[in-house]
Amino acid sequence: MPPAVSDAGRRRPAVVAARPERTKLKGSENLLPKTMAAVLLTGHGGLEKLEYRTDVPVPRPKKGEVLIQVAAAGINNTDVNTRIGWYSKVITSGTGEGGSAGFDTVDDADATWTGKALEFPRIQGADACGRIADVGEGVSRDRIGERVLVRNMLRTPVDYQPFACWTFGSECDGGFAQFTVAPAAETYAVRSDWSDEELAAVPCAYSTAENMMHRAAVGVERVLVTGASGGVGLAAVQLAKRRGATVIAVCSASKAADVMAQGADQTVDRSADVISALGGGSVDVVIDLVGGPQVSRLLDLLRPGGRYAIAGAIGGPVAEIDLRTLYLKDVSVFGCTFQEDEVFENVIKYVERREVRPVVSRTYPLKAIARAQEDFLTKRHLGKLVLIPPAPTA
Incomplete structure (x- = not known):
């Protein structure tokens, strides 16, 4: 389980990090x-x-x-x-x-x-x-x-x-x-x-997830993560929690307890309808790693002014959406591949401070x-x- 969150919303290092390892090769x-x-x-x-x-x-x-x-x-x-x-x-x-x-x-x-x-x-x-x-x-x-x-x-x-x-x-x-x-x-x-x-x-999982947090400016708000039991998904759960977010994780029921142990506040079964489970307009940010036919429902899940970030589409690269949902709700959409230099550098710092694992x-x-x-x-x-x-x- 990730370390406890401090009053400031950031995780305290569990121990002092070790010095760089040097091995004669x-x-x-x-x-x-x-x-x-x-x-x-x-x-x-x-x-x-x-x-x-x-x-x-x-x-x-x-x-x-x-x-x-x-x-x-x-x-x-x-x-x-x-x-x-x-x-x-x-x-x-x-x-x-x-x-x-x-x-x-x-x-x-x-x-x-x-x-x-x-x-x-x-x-x-x-x-x-x-x-x-x-x-x-x-x-x-x-x-x-x-x-x-x-x-x-x-x-x-x-x-x-x-x-x-x-x-x-x-x-x-x-x-x-x-x-x-x-x-x-x-x-x-x-x-x-x-x-x-x-x-x-x-490297790949945490920089991808941190990039999504960075681009969508995730803060102390309600964040939904799809594909939450995978490498990037668990990283996103931990990193969103690190920023003080209330994290809702979409995963299979068999993995719900494990995902909760990594910092999620709530889980939704991946086969469930997210609107029925959570209600429309109930989430500030969606971190989507799955894509596919569920995208339209994920956009409906966002509040007016909400943000949708996507960095994967293993569920399918083609989705049908209602453009009125985007412009009438002032939704911001972030495609997340390119990473600013600070993203990976921040990940290294989080590792060294034991803020994620x-x-x-x-x-x-x-x-x-x-x-x-x-x-x-x-x-x-x-x-x-x-x-x-x-x-x-x-």
Whole structure:
């Protein structure tokens, strides 16, 4: 359960955070292996497109980059969506329909975050926790050994252009490997005594949820979170509660008690009609991670002047809404992908101050990624599933 809320509405750290971990790694002795284990995405499609190999060249950090020995890598919806080409506008169904086998028809040209064709093979993995094993030109070697997290929505490759998205594990190789490279400026040392698996559950889920809080300016008000038992959903519950909100969580009845334990004040069964359960105009902010046919009812749920933020549509990317609801109620709609720099930086601070904490339901060896994604698609778990790469050998 998250720590108790102080009178000021912010969570007190449970203990003083640990100093940054530094571990002597092979990179510091120039003993890095030449090849590594990694999962290569070979094209858009089913689970057969995930190829586990042990002969992939270990990347070398370029100027301004660091090489990270990956300790753990979280699984996210974006990994599945990218694999199956769900971002392509020709796909109109939810993620689950093509999650295992893929879709019959995908337009490769627009099947990514950026709307441009993905380059294959690609090492996916938006979440990576590990230790710096080597550094490129211009980066202090004092950083070798730091335990780090990588900002999943990278800004350096797009020269910090507003609304330009360059996703770790999509537009460049990510964390489903023993080693990965990332911009040094966007690789953050973390002062925490959490496990590697817990830290690997943070970057994508918590930055996505914090971005929604930031864009919708969530405060001391009534906030509804859909998909509340998943990684991003639980993060949103914790982060909204951190801001002093009264949190209503939409989840299955079997997970209601667990979601309440993470800070929700009330739950609504995901099969229920939200208007019947809560009443129209009863919520200030909707944090929607599901999309699909329920969007119209979620807009009806908002009070006049309410805000609707969306950052996922696993329930389906196409929704029918009544535009009169938007303009007659002065509803603000926020599509949330691009993240201001402060969003990820704030997440690191929350972790170090123990103001939030992820739930990791299960871990898998990296080579079991197909089984892990199959389990992920069932949505029977709470929070996050995490992959563990094998220890490298010289």
